[in-house]
Amino acid sequence: MDKIKSLADLKKKRDELKASISLREDGDNAEQIVQIKVAMSTCGIASGAKPVMDALIESCSSLNIRAVVTQTGCMGYCYAEPTVEITKPGHEPIVFGYVTVEKAKNLVEKYIVNNEILEGVIPQSYQSIDNEI
Amino acid sequence: MANYKYHILICGGTGCRASKSEDISENFKRILVEKGLDKEVQVVETGCFGFCEKGPIVKMLPDNTFYVQVTSDNCEEIINEHIVKGRKVKHLLYIDPDNKHEVSDSKHMNFYKKQLRIALRNCGFIDPENIDEYIAREGYAALASVLEQNDPAAAIDTIKKSGLRGRGGGGFPTGLKWEIASKNHADQKYMICNADEGDPGAFMDRSILEGDPHSVIEAMTIGGFCIGATKGLVYIRAEYPLAIKRLEIAINQAREYGLLGKNILDSGFDFDLELRYGAGAFVCGEETALIHSMEGLRGEPTFKPPFPAQEGYLKKPSNVNNVETFANIPVIFNKGWEWFSSIGTEKSKGTKVFALAGQINNVGLIEVPMGITLREVIFEIGGGIKNDKKFKAVQTGGPSGGCLTESFLDTPIDYDNLLAAGSMMGSGGMIVMDETSCMPAVARFYLDFTVEESCGKCTPCRVGNKRLCEILDKIIGGKGTMEDLEILKNLSQVIKDTALCGLGQTSPNPILSTIDHFWDEYIAHVSEKRCPAGQCKAMKRYIILSDTCIGCTACARACPVGAISGERKSAHTINQDLCIKCGSCYDKCKFNAISIN
Ligand SMILES: Cc1cc2nc3c(=O)[nH]c(=O)nc-3n(C[C@H](O)[C@H](O)[C@H](O)COP(=O)(O)O)c2cc1C
Ligand code: SF4
Numbered sequence: 001m002d003k004i005k006s007l008a009d010l011k012k013k014r015d016e017l018k019a020s021i022s023l024r025e026d027g028d029n030a031e032q033i034v035q036i037k038v039a040m041s042t043c044g045i046a047s048g049a050k051p052v053m054d055a056l057i058e059s060c061s062s063l064n065i066r067a068v069v070t071q072t073g074c075m076g077y078c079y080a081e082p083t084v085e086i087t088k089p090g091h092e093p094i095v096f097g098y099v100t101v102e103k104a105k106n107l108v109e110k111y112i113v114n115n116e117i118l119e120g121v122i123p124q125s126y127q128s129i130d131n132e133i
Numbered sequence: 134m135a136n137y138k139y140h141i142l143i144c145g146g147t148g149c150r151a152s153k154s155e156d157i158s159e160n161f162k163r164i165l166v167e168k169g170l171d172k173e174v175q176v177v178e179t180g181c182f183g184f185c186e187k188g189p190i191v192k193m194l195p196d197n198t199f200y201v202q203v204t205s206d207n208c209e210e211i212i213n214e215h216i217v218k219g220r221k222v223k224h225l226l227y228i229d230p231d232n233k234h235e236v237s238d239s240k241h242m243n244f245y246k247k248q249l250r251i252a253l254r255n256c257g258f259i260d261p262e263n264i265d266e267y268i269a270r271e272g273y274a275a276l277a278s279v280l281e282q283n284d285p286a287a288a289i290d291t292i293k294k295s296g297l298r299g300r301g302g303g304g305f306p307t308g309l310k311w312e313i314a315s316k317n318h319a320d321q322k323y324m325i326c327n328a329d330e331g332d333p334g335a336f337m338d339r340s341i342l343e344g345d346p347h348s349v350i351e352a353m354t355i356g357g358f359c360i361g362a363t364k365g366l367v368y369i370r371a372e373y374p375l376a377i378k379r380l381e382i383a384i385n386q387a388r389e390y391g392l393l394g395k396n397i398l399d400s401g402f403d404f405d406l407e408l409r410y411g412a413g414a415f416v417c418g419e420e421t422a423l424i425h426s427m428e429g430l431r432g433e434p435t436f437k438p439p440f441p442a443q444e445g446y447l448k449k450p451s452n453v454n455n456v457e458t459f460a461n462i463p464v465i466f467n468k469g470w471e472w473f474s475s476i477g478t479e480k481s482k483g484t485k486v487f488a489l490a491g492q493i494n495n496v497g498l499i500e501v502p503m504g505i506t507l508r509e510v511i512f513e514i515g516g517g518i519k520n521d522k523k524f525k526a527v528q529t530g531g532p533s534g535g536c537l538t539e540s541f542l543d544t545p546i547d548y549d550n551l552l553a554a555g556s557m558m559g560s561g562g563m564i565v566m567d568e569t570s571c572m573p574a575v576a577r578f579y580l581d582f583t584v585e586e587s588c589g590k591c592t593p594c595r596v597g598n599k600r601l602c603e604i605l606d607k608i609i610g611g612k613g614t615m616e617d618l619e620i621l622k623n624l625s626q627v628i629k630d631t632a633l634c635g636l637g638q639t640s641p642n643p644i645l646s647t648i649d650h651f652w653d654e655y656i657a658h659v660s661e662k663r664c665p666a667g668q669c670k671a672m673k674r675y676i677i678l679s680d681t682c683i684g685c686t687a688c689a690r691a692c693p694v695g696a697i698s699g700e701r702k703s704a705h706t707i708n709q710d711l712c713i714k715c716g717s718c719y720d721k722c723k724f725n726a727i728s729i730n
Pocket of ligand 2: 594
């Protein structure tokens with residue numbers, strides 16, 4: 001193993017290693033960062049939710065956006081799967097339907113970064129149980 | 134590097150391991166491989182989460198879900214539901230005892246709400262056997278910047294200004310201690326870590342070493358640089374095998390990275406660590422006894438001065454600090470002394486780790502800011518007294534400390550307030566007692582411990598404590614007199630004034646503080662031969678209620694000493710002179726005809 005030779009060396013190493021635990025740090029501070037939930041029930045997975053989730057994680061990390069990406073059960077919008085719920089700090093959650101890998105990237109670049117509302121917003125009519133507990 | 138989407142953190146502290154948490158991680162790993170999910174989900178064994186009452190604990194990230202009392206049978210369900218389907222496994226969530234709702238995020242649990250984790254910052258968060266995770270959490274950054282600045286006096290000044298005081302019991306200002314050691318010149322000095330942790334019921338030092346060993350290594354290296362020591366020694370009890378193992382792994386990893394050994398971080402500073410094992414004697418936690426034990430001599434204290442800073446290990450200037458004290462050091466450099474000194478009370482800065490135990494709902498390890506009240510600790514974090522009983526007292530400071538009563542519940546906890554209240558901070562044991570505890574018996578329990586653990590070197594402690602114990606036995610046995618109470622008080626004072634080391638000087642504290650706060654109870658034992666808590670066997674009287682007794686003779690047949698007599702089908706009586714209060718008759722009677730007074 002290479003020895004660490006200076007403060008600068010150590011900082012470089014720390015920055016390289018940060019990603020390995022950033023998921024835990026972010027989970028600990030979830031209220032202050034972007035939360036993304038991908039519906040991954042049978043209907044979601046069948047319509048391609050898994051690659052969508054991968055794309056969301058990928059785009060966030062390539063743009064250095066701190067986000068918690070998790071999956072949830074069926075949100076009840078089976079007609080519009082895959083669906084993705086995005087909660088930016090200080091904003092109400094918004095659910096987007098018919099998300100493809102391409103659209104996932106757009107969501108990150110346009111909605112999360114620039115606050116542009118894209119097509120396919122599904123009006124929310126209930127409080128999810130995750131918000132209660 | 135693999136990009137995991139989920140992390141499963143499993144408590145790998147001694148407490149949860151005793152409930153088979155190792156099997157849980159093995160099972161998780163096996164199932165993940167079977168399902169082809171091992172590239173997406175990382176399984177990490179961490180240090181203690183503190184909520185030992187509800188262990189084994191499993192934490193899911195990134196959604197911060199906290200599962201309690203998990204067994205290895207639950208692994209499959211957690212993976213299927215939580216990971217694959219994204220649904221929480223409800224029956225493994227913590228239930229809020231107040232409103233009976235499930236709580237999934239630990240931040241919303243009363244147990245964690247008022248905690249502030251500085252010394253325990255990495256416990257339950259990183260893999261203690263992986264130096265990279267420590268580095269990712271700013272690990273060794275404090276050491277690197279201290280070495281880069283290359284100004285030991287300035288570093289000592291930072292610690293002084295932070296207001297950090299020793300967490301091993303005495304509360305001596307750490308910066309001042311380092312300054313004194315730095316000014317004594319010698320060809321060799323030593324930085325020593327006291328990991329003896331002898332207080333019954335205390336396990337904070339063990340948890341830090343098991344959960345975050347690098348923080349202690351980093352701090353000892355900083356301390357070595359500050360006082361001019363090139364050698365560090367950790368005195369750790371051999372009963373802590375897991376802590377020893379993780380410390381050894383950590384030392385080796387630090388050496389490989391060049392963070393221990395020669396020319397650390399190319400600064401020209403050399404420092405290395407060695408472990409020394411103790412056999413688990415309470416007195417060996419006292420710093421002079423600890424040093425003698427490391428030298429291969431009997432673990433007996435010697436008179437101070439000379440202090441270790443003048444003449445310590447092998448007669449060289451040495452600095453002894455406690456594990457938890459060390460664990461605070463890197464954070465003070467990383468976040469600044471201003472930040473640290475903004476936490477706590479005027480004279481006690483930062484936080485303190487306590488081991489909550491006794492008749493309390495949430496037994497576990499907690500870290501709270503100084504200045505929090507006992508009420509907040511016991512009733513909010515601790516969840517109140519078990520079985521809805523009434524709070525009676527809380528014992529802090531272990532065998533050197535004392536009991537505090539209800540009237541102290543709103544006193545802010547810090548070194549000085551606890552001393553003024555007749556107890557002490559100690560290393561952080563906190564034992565909560567309910568109304569069924571008999572205070573003379575509690576004092577007897579601690580005295581028994583000191584008598585066992587006294588090294589026997591000086592007479593006041595060796596003989597005096599034995600006599601105190603005998604007098605307490607007499608009182609508890611229903612044979613005490615008012616004169617005994619006077620002797621108890623006087624002898625306690627004499628031992629305090631004349632014993633050689635801290636063990637003897639503080640051993641009468643449990644007696645003095647219970648006499649102070651529960652004098653009535655002592656009087657009841659002595660003059661009325663009555664134990665108000667109903668605990669002391671000798672004072673129990675078993676009486677047969679003649680109206681209820683039907684004369685079935687079951688009790689008479691059960692009594693081992695033939696103390697019960699009476700005709701068949703008529704009420705029986707107990708001969709109090711013969712009765713040995715074993716309770717056999719009480720257990721046997723089907724008609725509730727026997728009462729205990
Ligand atoms: C009988 C006795 C037992 C002690 N046991 C411990 C112990 O287990 N751990 C500890 O750190 N300090 C213990 N101490 C206190 C040490 O002597 C010493 O003050 C302490 O390690 C200094 O570190 P600190 O300034 O960081 O608290 C004990 C003291 C006495 C008198
Ligand atoms: S006070 Fe007790 S433990 Fe301390 S030196 Fe005397 S006999 Fe030994």
